[in-house]
Amino acid sequence: xxxxPRYIPNDDLPxxxxxxxxxDRAVGSLTQAEAAELRQLLNRAGKSxxxxxxxxxxxxxxxxxxxxxxxxxxxxxxxxxREGSAWCAGVASARENVLARLGSSGSRLLDxxxxxxxxxxxxRYLREWSGWIATAACLGFGAFMFAGRFNAPAPTGNDxxxxxxxxxxxxxxxxxxxxxxxxxxxxxxxxxxxxRLGRIFSGPSGDVVIVPIGKAAPDAGDEVTIGEVVWSRRExxxxxxxxxxxxxxxxxxxxxxxxxDSARGQKHPINAGVVPIRPGQTDVLVxxxxxxxxxxxxxxxxxxxxxxxxxxxxxxxxxxxGFVAAGEGMAPPPIFVDLPVxx
Amino acid sequence: xxxxxxxxxAPPLGGGVPVENNQQRVLCSRSRVCVACIYTRARVNESLLxxxxxxxxxxxxxxxxxxxxxxxxxxRRMCLSQNEVEDAVQDIFIALWQSAARYNPAIAGEDxxxxxxxxxRLIDRRRKSxxxxxxxxxxxFSFMTSDETLASAPGAGAExxxxxxxxxxxxxxxxxxxxxxxxxxxxxxxSHEQISGLLDLPLGTVKTHVRRGLISLRSALQKHRSGANPxxxxxxxxxxxxx
Numbered sequence: 001x002x003x004x005p006r007y008i009p010n011d012d013l014p015x016x017x018x019x020x021x022x023x024d025r026a027v028g029s030l031t032q033a034e035a036a037e038l039r040q041l042l043n044r045a046g047k048s049x050x051x052x053x054x055x056x057x058x059x060x061x062x063x064x065x066x067x068x069x070x071x072x073x074x075x076x077x078x079x080x081x082r083e084g085s086a087w088c089a090g091v092a093s094a095r096e097n098v099l100a101r102l103g104s105s106g107s108r109l110l111d112x113x114x115x116x117x118x119x120x121x122x123x124r125y126l127r128e129w130s131g132w133i134a135t136a137a138c139l140g141f142g143a144f145m146f147a148g149r150f151n152a153p154a155p156t157g158n159d160x161x162x163x164x165x166x167x168x169x170x171x172x173x174x175x176x177x178x179x180x181x182x183x184x185x186x187x188x189x190x191x192x193x194x195x196r197l198g199r200i201f202s203g204p205s206g207d208v209v210i211v212p213i214g215k216a217a218p219d220a221g222d223e224v225t226i227g228e229v230v231w232s233r234r235e236x237x238x239x240x241x242x243x244x245x246x247x248x249x250x251x252x253x254x255x256x257x258x259x260x261d262s263a264r265g266q267k268h269p270i271n272a273g274v275v276p277i278r279p280g281q282t283d284v285l286v287x288x289x290x291x292x293x294x295x296x297x298x299x300x301x302x303x304x305x306x307x308x309x310x311x312x313x314x315x316x317x318x319x320x321x322g323f324v325a326a327g328e329g330m331a332p333p334p335i336f337v338d339l340p341v342x343x
Numbered sequence: 344x345x346x347x348x349x350x351x352x353a354p355p356l357g358g359g360v361p362v363e364n365n366q367q368r369v370l371c372s373r374s375r376v377c378v379a380c381i382y383t384r385a386r387v388n389e390s391l392l393x394x395x396x397x398x399x400x401x402x403x404x405x406x407x408x409x410x411x412x413x414x415x416x417x418x419r420r421m422c423l424s425q426n427e428v429e430d431a432v433q434d435i436f437i438a439l440w441q442s443a444a445r446y447n448p449a450i451a452g453e454d455x456x457x458x459x460x461x462x463x464r465l466i467d468r469r470r471k472s473x474x475x476x477x478x479x480x481x482x483x484f485s486f487m488t489s490d491e492t493l494a495s496a497p498g499a500g501a502e503x504x505x506x507x508x509x510x511x512x513x514x515x516x517x518x519x520x521x522x523x524x525x526x527x528x529x530x531x532x533x534s535h536e537q538i539s540g541l542l543d544l545p546l547g548t549v550k551t552h553v554r555r556g557l558i559s560l561r562s563a564l565q566k567h568r569s570g571a572n573p574x575x576x577x578x579x580x581x582x583x584x585x586x
Contacts, residue, residue, distance in 0.1 A: 015554055020550075023554040024550070026462075026529075027529055027535075028469065028532065029534055029553075052561050053557045053561055055451045055455055055564070056510075056558075056560040057459075058506075059455050059458075059510040060556070060557070061458055061462060062507035062510065063508070063510035063511035063514060064526055064529060076411075077407065080436050083437065084400070084406075085403070199441070
């Protein structure tokens with residue numbers, strides 16, 4: 001009997017650049033430049049994420065080093081269990097709120113502590129953001145920003161929560177299933193955005209900033225692109241909702257999200273994600289994930305860019321913009337929960 | 344109102360979960376069933392991780408009991424210092440609770456998912472730690488050996504899942520050199536450059552061994568799972584990078 005091990009050659013496996021980068025990430029050998037390249041390749045492939053090689057690495061890890069028995073400090077287990085109990089209580093509380101809402105017809109159970117977040121621009125913003133404001137004005141944002149459109153009924157926590165949480169809104173955001181990676185990506189993104197909202201609004205009071213963003217129509221009566229950013233200072237991340245995106249304007253383009261950090265100034269916007277949009281799609285709800293930590297979010301901008309996004313934000317491509325008023329914050333309305341969508 | 348697309352909504356369960364509310368029957372983003380049905384269904388056929396995602400305190404405790412050993416061992420093995428281990432373990436469990444809803448049993452075993460989340464957090468943590476040490480001029484790239492992580496208490500480790508058993512079998516089919524590279528890269532957390540120096544292999548060869556090894560296993564796992572479940576999804580988006 002031949003006892004020589006039979007090794008299966010895998011030298012002929014095709015290696016795409018995407019696979020190379022995914023494999024390198026799975027073993028923690030990705031540089032920052034490669035991480036950026038990976039994000040671009042995933043975007044181009046219409047994927048929000050691909051964990052397949054991390055799963056393979058985890059399986060190898062388990063096979064290589066099965067946990068043969070370790071001594072874990074008792075107090076560590078206790079701490080984890082204590083935190084786990086607190087986490088469960090938070091989930092239960094949020095769920096009760098949502099379930100109460102699902103069971104009620106029109107009753108408003110949002111927290112009365114929710115304060116209005118007027119779209120006010122402090123002097124420092126008027127001065128510091130003059131370049132972007134000038135561009136916005138040229139594109140018709142001026143009327144939107146300064147003619148009182150936002151100064152009138154500024155969205156409250158209630159308004160925003162209603163818009164985000166209304167079940168009908170979910171159906172609108174994802175109309176009819178369309179086969180293909182872009183549809184799936186859109187669904188993933190929307191599911192993640194709802195989860196993010198749940199987390200943000202479960203956070204501490206005063207952490208959440210809700211900023212109206214939008215674009216004004218040059219002519220009265222036109223449908224305008226409008227929405228909100230819900231931003232968590234604590235997490236340095238948020239969610240963007242946009243409605244009334246004009247298909248003719250967005251055809252063949254991706255939305256790119258940017259965050260301006262007052263610590264970095266208006267010349268260095270931080271990329272916060274690229275969002276493919278389907279032909280005819282007019283509404284999006286996506287997470288806002290800055291590629292760098294944000295110390296003090298001052299403004300949010302959405303631009304229309306070629307597929308895959310751009311390295312530099314061009315003012316001419318601006319679709320929507322919103323500015324955070326200094327010192328702004330609001331109590332979170334206790335409405336959202338990590339709904340088990342997308343199982 | 345958009346009707347629920349689920350022809351046979353699941354019956355209500357205990358625990359105060361409301362399932363009958365025709366006024367609220369709308370399509371959810373993916374499953375095309377009403378929100379209430381999703382709640383109910385999620386309670387019917389969920390794994391331990393799904394129960395955790397639903398905020399089940401008993402499940403959270405069970406998850407800790409079942410996987411604390413695995414997570415602790417991984418943290419001991421991949422953390423640069425002992426001081427960081429306990430922080431890392433707590434951090435990993437929080438990430439697990441938050442991302443538990445994304446677990447898809449059609450893509451990976453539960454312990455593989457736990458190991459994946461843990462590895463990801465540990466890799467992030469190690470990268471930050473190395474960067475900090477470099478900035479402070481106190482870099483030390485040495486890692487604990489796996490022997491240091493193993494102690495006497497039996498039974499703390501979770502049993503090997505099907506994924507891990509398949510990976511173990513697969514490992515045996517690789518050439519010894521490739522096995523060794525994978526052990527160092529995946530199991531010990533050594534960088535490509537470190538492995539190249541340790542084994543006196545060209546850097547490109549090290550990278551290729553790691554990449555091809557992982558891709559081979561991915562193919563085998565996917566083939567196996569698609570055979571077991573023809574409706575399976577791919578591995579995309581199993582767990583949020585934010586986790």
